[in-house]
Amino acid sequence: MKVEEKLALGFFRTDDRSHIVLDQEACRACDLKVCLKICPAGLYSISEETGEVVVEYAGCLECGTCLLACPKGAIRWEYPRGGYGVQYRYG
Ligand code: SF4
Numbered sequence: 001m002k003v004e005e006k007l008a009l010g011f012f013r014t015d016d017r018s019h020i021v022l023d024q025e026a027c028r029a030c031d032l033k034v035c036l037k038i039c040p041a042g043l044y045s046i047s048e049e050t051g052e053v054v055v056e057y058a059g060c061l062e063c064g065t066c067l068l069a070c071p072k073g074a075i076r077w078e079y080p081r082g083g084y085g086v087q088y089r090y091g
């Protein structure tokens with residue numbers, strides 16, 4: 001089974017508020033923008049409307065990779081509230 005197929009088994013219960021908040025000032029000054037490439041779920045992108053870095057928190061795998069990789073400490077990240085977020089299923 002491919003990684004993509006395994007990830008598709010996950011079930012998400014989405015909160016109405018994001019558990020990931022970005023410091024846009026720091027993001028604007030960031031040249032590397034590693035978040036665009038390092039998230040295994042590909043949740044970071046550049047908004048076509050505003051040009052800002054945005055994150056689709058609803059599909060977060062709660063791996064914490066973006067938090068560790070961001071060179072500017074611009075990500076405020078916490079686990080989703082109880083009952084929300086990803087539920088992993090195996091098989
Ligand atoms: S790597 Fe960090 S500072 Fe740079 S754009 Fe992404 S979240 Fe912002």
Ligand code: SF4
Nearest residue numbers: 039060061063064066
């Ligand atoms: S915690 Fe993992 S899945 Fe969630 S946004 Fe960060 S890198 Fe992507």
